[in-house]
Amino acid sequence: MKEVEDYFVPWLKEIKMYVSPHIELAWRNQKLHRMMSNENPNEPSEKVLEAINKYAKRANRYSDQGLVVRSKIAELNSMQGPENVMIGNGTSEIYDMMWRSFLQPGDELIQHTPCFGIYKLRCAVLGGKLVSVPMIYQGKELLFDPDAIIKTVTSKTKIIVICNPNNPTGNFMDEKDFRRIADLGIPFVVDEAYIEYSGYRKSMIKLIEEYKNVLITRTLSKAYGLAGLRFGYMLGDKDVVAQISATLIPWNVGTIPMWTALAALEDTEALEKRIKFNNAQIAFIERGLNTIPGMTVLHSHGNFILLDAKGTGKTGDEIVAYAQEKGIILRPQNKMYGSNGFFRITVGTEEENKIAVEVIKKFCAK
Numbered sequence: 001m002k003e004v005e006d007y008f009v010p011w012l013k014e015i016k017m018y019v020s021p022h023i024e025l026a027w028r029n030q031k032l033h034r035m036m037s038n039e040n041p042n043e044p045s046e047k048v049l050e051a052i053n054k055y056a057k058r059a060n061r062y063s064d065q066g067l068v069v070r071s072k073i074a075e076l077n078s079m080q081g082p083e084n085v086m087i088g089n090g091t092s093e094i095y096d097m098m099w100r101s102f103l104q105p106g107d108e109l110i111q112h113t114p115c116f117g118i119y120k121l122r123c124a125v126l127g128g129k130l131v132s133v134p135m136i137y138q139g140k141e142l143l144f145d146p147d148a149i150i151k152t153v154t155s156k157t158k159i160i161v162i163c164n165p166n167n168p169t170g171n172f173m174d175e176k177d178f179r180r181i182a183d184l185g186i187p188f189v190v191d192e193a194y195i196e197y198s199g200y201r202k203s204m205i206k207l208i209e210e211y212k213n214v215l216i217t218r219t220l221s222k223a224y225g226l227a228g229l230r231f232g233y234m235l236g237d238k239d240v241v242a243q244i245s246a247t248l249i250p251w252n253v254g255t256i257p258m259w260t261a262l263a264a265l266e267d268t269e270a271l272e273k274r275i276k277f278n279n280a281q282i283a284f285i286e287r288g289l290n291t292i293p294g295m296t297v298l299h300s301h302g303n304f305i306l307l308d309a310k311g312t313g314k315t316g317d318e319i320v321a322y323a324q325e326k327g328i329i330l331r332p333q334n335k336m337y338g339s340n341g342f343f344r345i346t347v348g349t350e351e352e353n354k355i356a357v358e359v360i361k362k363f364c365a366k
Contacts, residue, residue: 011105011127018121022329032324035348035356036331038167038194038304040225042277044260045270048226051263055256063255069262073233076265077205083238084208086245087253087261091193091219091232096122097247098215098234099159102187103128107158110149114142114336116167116191129156135169137337140296142169142306146177153184160184163191164204168333168344170194170300178204182211189215194302196223197275202301205235212237222303223274224264229257278303281347288357292364296341303347306333310341312364319343322363328356 005013022036034041044052070082079085088094095118103109105127111119113132123130133152136143149160160181165172182188188211190204195218207214215236221227231253234241264270282300289297294311309319320330320343333342345356 009127012125015124022331026329031327033328033348033352033355035346035352036329036344037227038222038302038346039227040222040274040278040303041347041349041352042225042274044225045264045267047267047270048260048263051260052256055259058255061255063251063253063258066253066258069258069265070233072262072265073235077200077203077235079205079208079235080238084235084241086234086236086241086248087258088232088234088248089252089257090221090230091191091217091234092118092122093230093252094217094232094234095119095189096125097244098187098189099123099126099128100247101244102158104158106156108154108156109159109161110152110157111161112144112149112163112166114166114168114333115161115163116193119161128158131157134336135166140298141171142166142298144171144173144177146173146180149181150184153186157186159187159189161189161191163193165194165198165202165301167191167193167302168304168306168331169298170302170304170306171298172198172202172301175204178207182207182214185213187213187215189217191217193217193219194222196271197278197303198301208236212240215240220261220264223271223278225274226257226260226264229260231257231261278347281350281353285345285347285353285357289360292361295364304331304344306342306344308339308341309343309364310339312341314364315340316343319360319363323356323359326355326359328352328359330356 026032026034066087067082070085073085074081099122103126108129108131109123110131113134120130133148136145195203205216217234219232286297289295296308298306316333320332323330331344333344
């Protein structure tokens, strides 16, 4: 008789449940300053809290398919209607649905690295083959390499994904390079999780009208500050959206996050306030850390900053460990480009940012 383990699909056997140690730590010790997960340090606005309270009283009812919030998203993005929008339990679920729609075991997904880890995780669950194309580390920048991406394409390539601005490097790729990749006809996903910090003029949504294979993803976890409510969305050609939507689990977005998302999208004043705060704090942190001799500060268009401390003689892990001793959780980064100096900082409150800059300065001066 077979053991139950013998019935698992073979590609799943080496995969373990995803756990974020830094987030687990932050919840276990809530006195620590959370400057590691690209969260928004600002609490939800009053209008958003009102929506949460209002629809908490309707939590005994199943949610609908989200036509109202999908229509609002379509309106904000000058799209025809809700048929161009799919919503999910964060963009993490949306990637899962997209990957399921295009990948079979052995098929390839191309990502540009370093990048957001969820692309890899959901690809592995489906038995897909992840192909990572490294960015180019030149001067004080990590540059996109569209030529390398195009050269990496094979007959097995079923998805290409680019984060724009990229997480964790914080920079944009040129529109002409997006068009070159879109011209391949392969499903092309553009992750715009941080686009609000620079404004939708930087969005690649314009490509959807020209390229049926282009899909845009966004989230309310970052600029809107609703990471804990889990709401993301995908924009695309209505026929493509309809087919991917066939993978939806019924009622995948709950009543509370759905209507709260609508309130957040309508509260433009709160969004503008958060964007202004974030961008001012990014400038403050960059100015402060640029004064450290040997520190490479990669300019960011997100709510995080990637740094390389190799020139200071310190490692990224050493800085992260020291900061934690001082009550601040920063994000470690694997060694890359021959440097073990990389680490990342997320924008916190004004007070947290001041503390973090001083802590990093103090350690690097040792």
